[in-house]
Amino acid sequence: MAKKDDFFKMGAQETVIGHTVKLKGNLKSQHDIVIDGELTGDIDSESTVTIGHGAIVSANIKAKNVVISGNLEGDIDAEVSVEITQTGKVLGNIKAASLAIGAGAFFEGQSSMKGTKEPPFKTVTKVQNKDNDIKPFFE
Amino acid sequence: MYYYIINPSAGNGKINKIQEKLKGVLSNLGIAGEFVKSTGPGDIPKLTEIGIKKGYSTIVAIGGDSTANEVLNYMPNDKTAFGIIPVGKTNILASSLGIAGWMEACQILAARKTHRVNIGKITTNEGNRYFINKIAIGLEAEIRKNFPAAPKQIVSKVRHNLGILKNSKSFNPFSMRFEIDKSIKGDFKGVNIHITNVSFQKGDQAFMISLQENVPKAEKIQFIKTGDLSYLSDHSSTLYGNHIYLKSSNISVAADDQYIGTTPAEIMVADKRIRIIVGSIV
Numbered sequence: 001m002a003k004k005d006d007f008f009k010m011g012a013q014e015t016v017i018g019h020t021v022k023l024k025g026n027l028k029s030q031h032d033i034v035i036d037g038e039l040t041g042d043i044d045s046e047s048t049v050t051i052g053h054g055a056i057v058s059a060n061i062k063a064k065n066v067v068i069s070g071n072l073e074g075d076i077d078a079e080v081s082v083e084i085t086q087t088g089k090v091l092g093n094i095k096a097a098s099l100a101i102g103a104g105a106f107f108e109g110q111s112s113m114k115g116t117k118e119p120p121f122k123t124v125t126k127v128q129n130k131d132n133d134i135k136p137f138f139e
Numbered sequence: 140m141y142y143y144i145i146n147p148s149a150g151n152g153k154i155n156k157i158q159e160k161l162k163g164v165l166s167n168l169g170i171a172g173e174f175v176k177s178t179g180p181g182d183i184p185k186l187t188e189i190g191i192k193k194g195y196s197t198i199v200a201i202g203g204d205s206t207a208n209e210v211l212n213y214m215p216n217d218k219t220a221f222g223i224i225p226v227g228k229t230n231i232l233a234s235s236l237g238i239a240g241w242m243e244a245c246q247i248l249a250a251r252k253t254h255r256v257n258i259g260k261i262t263t264n265e266g267n268r269y270f271i272n273k274i275a276i277g278l279e280a281e282i283r284k285n286f287p288a289a290p291k292q293i294v295s296k297v298r299h300n301l302g303i304l305k306n307s308k309s310f311n312p313f314s315m316r317f318e319i320d321k322s323i324k325g326d327f328k329g330v331n332i333h334i335t336n337v338s339f340q341k342g343d344q345a346f347m348i349s350l351q352e353n354v355p356k357a358e359k360i361q362f363i364k365t366g367d368l369s370y371l372s373d374h375s376s377t378l379y380g381n382h383i384y385l386k387s388s389n390i391s392v393a394a395d396d397q398y399i400g401t402t403p404a405e406i407m408v409a410d411k412r413i414r415i416i417v418g419s420i421v
Contacts, residue, residue, distance in 0.1 A: 013379075025323035
């Protein structure tokens with residue numbers, strides 16, 4: 001993981017890395033970052049990071065939202081959401097408040113939810129059965 | 140104390156048609172001054188130096204981007220203000236400073252709202268050059284080299300624009316190895332690289348680096364009529380930085396629409412700032 005000062009600060013608008021571009025280094029931006037090419041390095045964005053279909057990225061990502069339709073090897077720390085679309089492949093751990101994985105997507109790693117102290121299913125909901133016997137819905 | 144440098148060939152000689160009216164407007168606004176005309180290549184730098192030696196507080200370029208850039212290159216510091224009255228074929232610089240046309244430019248000069256800006260410096264094998272707006276590398280620079288100015292006559296103009304189209308179609312993509320702020324290393328394959336001075340805008344970075352992978356199909360008939368080169372700005376990548384090093388060799392380079400040489404090239408923020416009279420910063 002890169003040190004805070006190692007990051008290359010990007011400009012006042014969206015940063016886009018096209019199909020024919022290969023980059024090595026760390027990116028930091030207050031704005032969206034879209035990667036359709038290749039990147040080796042870490043990414044820090046206060047907005048949305050999008051890894052496009054066919055992109056090859058080897059990076060740890062810290063962002064508000066992350067959408068992956070390409071290939072990512074690295075960990076994701078998202079303030080809000082992570083979406084792996086049906087063409088997306090992620091090899092790494094994900095921390096996010098919300099995680100969506102499309103049918104056909106590949107994800108190998110651990111995921112943990114942000115902003116919740118315990119998983120919602122621990123909040124036990126009880127239902128009444130026919131015999132008026134109270135049983136927990138989730139154990 | 141205003142000193143106006145006129146490029147009589149700018150905008151296919153548009154200035155000659157509006158010159159008297161322009162002088163009248165400037166006079167009514169109380170900002171009439173000395174008017175000088177360039178007579179050929181290399182004249183604008185000399186005229187700029189004369190204006191500065193004479194102690195004028197404001198030097199104004201009357202022409203397009205290339206005229207403005209020539210004057211700019213000889214502005215020594217931010218003590219003398221620099222203004223533009225856009226009458227050229229391309230007035231991108233004026234437009235980025237919130238100056239829409241020559242009439243509005245006169246009002247803006249009279250209001251004299253100045254803004255100190257960073258300018259760019261590019262170093263190639265041919266030497267150093269300052270720029271205020273944009274560096275083009277690749278196809279656009281080739282076009283600037285091979286087709287420096289659009290002719291006035293319709294037949295010649297059509298031939299000129301057809302030549303640009305042919306040049307665009309036959310242009311082979313090039314590979315470029317680059318480095319940004321000594322921390323990002325990159326490789327790119329495409330037809331154009333544009334490095335635009337965005338220090339006018341809010342943000343940490345002085346330059347926007349735009350990369351174009353392919354030449355899109357231009358609307359042939361429309362292009363032959365207008366010669367509009369906006370199809371060269373169909374970028375696929377956008378990055379930002381303060382110090383860019385273009386390592387690969389022998390790719391054409393243009394500064395503010397003028398061919399200046401070939402890569403390798405180093406682009407950085409110049410150690411001098413200039414004071415520009417602006418409308419509103421875009």
